[in-house]
Amino acid sequence: xxxxxxxxxxxxxxxxxxxxxxxxxxxxxxxxxxxxxxxxxxxxxxxxxxxxxxxxxxxxxxxxxxxxxxxxxxxxxxxxxxxxxxxxxxxxxxxxxxxxxxxxxxxxxxxxxxxxxxxxxxxxxxxxxxxxxxxxxxxxxxxxxxxxxxxxxxxxxxxxxxxxxxxxxxxxxxxxxxxxxxxxxxxxxxxxxxxxxxxxxxxxxxxxxxxxxxxxxxxxxxxxxxxxxxxxxxxxxxxxxxxxxxxxxxxxxxxxxx
Amino acid sequence: xxxxxxxxxxxxxxxxxxxxxxxxxxxxxxxxxxxxxxxxxxxxxxxxxxxxxxxxxxxxxxxxxxxxxxxxxxxxxxxxxxxxxxxxxxxxxxxxxxxxxxxxxxxxxxxxxxxxxxxxxxxxxxxxxxxxxxxxxxxxxxxxxxxxxxxxxxxxxxxxxxxxxxxxxxxxxxxxxxxxxxxxxxxxxxxxxxxxxxxxxxxxxxxxxxxxxxxxxxxxxxxxxxxxxxxxxxxxxxxxxxxxxxxxxxxxxxxxxxxxxxx
Numbered sequence: 001x002x003x004x005x006x007x008x009x010x011x012x013x014x015x016x017x018x019x020x021x022x023x024x025x026x027x028x029x030x031x032x033x034x035x036x037x038x039x040x041x042x043x044x045x046x047x048x049x050x051x052x053x054x055x056x057x058x059x060x061x062x063x064x065x066x067x068x069x070x071x072x073x074x075x076x077x078x079x080x081x082x083x084x085x086x087x088x089x090x091x092x093x094x095x096x097x098x099x100x101x102x103x104x105x106x107x108x109x110x111x112x113x114x115x116x117x118x119x120x121x122x123x124x125x126x127x128x129x130x131x132x133x134x135x136x137x138x139x140x141x142x143x144x145x146x147x148x149x150x151x152x153x154x155x156x157x158x159x160x161x162x163x164x165x166x167x168x169x170x171x172x173x174x175x176x177x178x179x180x181x182x183x184x185x186x187x188x189x190x191x192x193x194x195x196x197x198x199x200x201x202x203x204x205x206x207x208x209x210x211x212x213x214x215x216x217x218x219x220x221x222x223x224x225x226x227x228x229x230x231x232x233x234x235x236x237x238x239x240x241x242x243x244x245x246x247x248x249x250x251x252x253x254x255x256x257x258x
Numbered sequence: 259x260x261x262x263x264x265x266x267x268x269x270x271x272x273x274x275x276x277x278x279x280x281x282x283x284x285x286x287x288x289x290x291x292x293x294x295x296x297x298x299x300x301x302x303x304x305x306x307x308x309x310x311x312x313x314x315x316x317x318x319x320x321x322x323x324x325x326x327x328x329x330x331x332x333x334x335x336x337x338x339x340x341x342x343x344x345x346x347x348x349x350x351x352x353x354x355x356x357x358x359x360x361x362x363x364x365x366x367x368x369x370x371x372x373x374x375x376x377x378x379x380x381x382x383x384x385x386x387x388x389x390x391x392x393x394x395x396x397x398x399x400x401x402x403x404x405x406x407x408x409x410x411x412x413x414x415x416x417x418x419x420x421x422x423x424x425x426x427x428x429x430x431x432x433x434x435x436x437x438x439x440x441x442x443x444x445x446x447x448x449x450x451x452x453x454x455x456x457x458x459x460x461x462x463x464x465x466x467x468x469x470x471x472x473x474x475x476x477x478x479x480x481x482x483x484x485x486x487x488x489x490x491x492x493x494x495x496x497x498x499x500x501x502x503x504x505x506x507x508x509x510x511x512x513x514x515x516x517x518x519x520x521x
Contacts, residue, residue: 034387119373127370127430130330131437132359133387 022214026144029137039142047108047143048150052157058103059158060165062095063087067169080174084181085188087166092189096159097197098245101204104151105237109212112143113233116216117226125217140217144209151205152198159197192256200248207240281308283441283473284329289338291324298324300497302338306441306473311464313476313484313505315519316494322477325494326443329475330362331355342441360388363439363472367446369430371418378414381405381433388437404432407469408462424455428462435466442467442474448483460486481519493519 066087074080116139119125128135163185170176212233219229284306291299298321306312314322327333328340334348341347342358350358371380381401385391405411408428418426427447434442447463448456460483467474467487476487484491484505491508493501493516501508501516509520 034390122368122373123366123370124372126332127364127366128372128383130332130359130362130364131384131388131434132356133384138387 018218019214022140022217023210025136026140026210026213029134029141030145032134032137034134034137036138036142039138040146043142043146044150047146048153051104051107051150051154054103054107055100055154055158056161058100059096059161060168062099062158063091063162063165063167064169065165066090066095066162067166068172071170071173081184083170084163084166084184088163088185088189089193091162091166092159092193092197094197094245094249096162097155097201097204098241100155100158101151101201101208101241102238104147104154104205105208105241106234108147109208109215109233109237110230112147112209112212113216113219114226114230116140116143116213117219117229118223120217120219121221121223121226140213143213144206147209147212148202148205151208152201155201155204156194156198196248196252196256200245203244203248204241207244208237211237211240282306283308283343284475285339285341285344286325286329287339289325289328289340290336291321291328291333292336298497299328299335302494302497302499304492304499304502306475308473309471311467311474311476311487311489313478313488313491314494315479315481315484315491317479320494321497322494323445326364326445326475326477329443330359330364360437361440363434363437363442365427365430365434365442365444365447367449369418369423369426371421371426371429371433373418376415376417377405377410377421377429380418380429381436384433384437400436404436405429407435407466408432424451424459427451427459431459431462431466435470438470439472442472444474444476444478446478446480447476448478448480453482456480456483457486459483463487479519 067083070083070086071080074083074086116125119139125135125139128138163182166185167176167178167181170181215229215233215236219225282305286305287303289299289302290297302321302325304312304314314325316322324333328335329342329347331347331350339346342362345354345358347355347358371377372383375383378398378401381404382397385397385400391397401414402411405414408431410425410428410432413421413425413429418429421429431447442463444463448459451459463474463476464487466472474487476483478484488505490504491502492499493508495515501511501513503511508516511517
């Protein structure tokens with residue numbers, strides 16, 4: 001029993017060590033010569049542009065549904081006029097970055113995990129390595145940086161579309177002018193609401209890129225491990241997003257909203 | 259020889275010890291390697307001479323691939339000596355290992371072509387990333403020359419998914435040879451191919467070896483490939499070398515295990 005516990009904790013510590021070494025490799029390779037700018041742009045296109053449709057629909061429906069769900073309750077309190085503010089604040093501060101990052105974890109982390117996993121299984125990464133090229137710089141650094149840049153951009157765009165979705169939701173049950181709605185929505189939002197939200201989405205983006213790359217790059221075995229890498233990339237990235245969000249909420253409560 | 263060839267030669271040629279014919283370029287002595295409790299290499303000793311084709315024959319799972327992965331620094335041995343051009347591989351620093359890897363070509367079992375790139379980009383990858391070549395005209399010329407060598411000039415703009423198994427191996431070979439390596443390591447180059455394609459690949463390996471004066475280690479359990487390519491052979495059984503000699507010597511061996519390969 002005691003031996004099992006020891007071997008489990010040894011495995012956990014080993015895993016942490018490997019992850020730390022992988023992260024160290026990532027940071028070292030950012031500053032090495034021969035940075036892969038073309039591959040970074042290609043990854044930004046794949047991660048950012050190709051995820052925009054999904055993120056846009058999700059963001060729009062998020063605002064739309066939130067408005068429709070909250071109007072009846074707000075009516076009971078005679079506070080329907082606060083709906084635009086409520087939607088914009090909750091979406092920008094919290095729901096937007098978290099939901100969009102979770103959606104991106106499902107789409108992007110799994111795709112990175114599966115792509116690098118299949119490259120590992122088919123010895124493509126080994127082939128790069130033994131040729132004297134740097135697979136870490138070409139495959140990992142570009143994907144993590146692309147995620148770190150593109151996820152915040154996607155989150156901001158989704159926030160904007162969620163506010164638009166809220167406007168459409170308001171117009172289903174009542175007739176609200178666009179000027180009034182957007183005035184109400186943006187009047188209550190301050191710059192201090194945007195900054196923590198963008199900062200935390202940067203960390204979410206890093207987590208998505210890092211976990212996806214780590215799981216794929218370190219997958220072992222046959223084709224089954226590709227599926228395992230994709231699956232565990234989504235699960236771990238989602239978990240990291242929720243944990244980071246919990247920390248971010250505490251920090252913003254302490255330093256921004258106080 | 260073209261200007262481009264000369265340029266690459268200059269980049270790769272610098273002071274390679276053992277460049278003279280017959281000199282030992284790879285020296286493996288009492289090599290041992292375990293994975294967990296499983297001892298894969300128990301005691302391996304062999305040399306590879308300049309310009310020689312050494313075939314390592316053995317059943318699957320006897321540690322043939324592990325031995326050549328130690329040579330290129332993909333794995334580190336537990337005990338023993340593993341020297342390439344007189345340098346112990348496990349003692350090399352990262353930059354030294356990178357330099358050594360430029361002199362060694364490794365053809366993987368599957369060809370290991372980069373799926374997301376065309377054949378052209380696959381061949382350009384080591385030139386731009388490792389040799390830092392920038393002149394696209396020179397790069398294209400080298401790629402075309404190398405594809406011509408393997409008889410697949412028409413496949414230049416195809417994706418790996420559009421190629422057959424044999425074509426993938428040829429492109430893999432072209433991508434490795436474009437770096438003008440001094441040593442080639444082939445990991446089961448004919449596995450999964452029909453006998454005709456297998457023979458073509460084996461003959462191509464021999465042609466390329468003669469054309470570029472490469473020393474090769476060929477890991478295989480395909481006796482037809484061994485017959486065509488080998489100057490000398492070693493036979494591995496459960497992590498140790500059980501027999502060594504030329505193809506003809508081993509073919510007439512009285513050892514039952516050795517004879518089993520030639521039946």
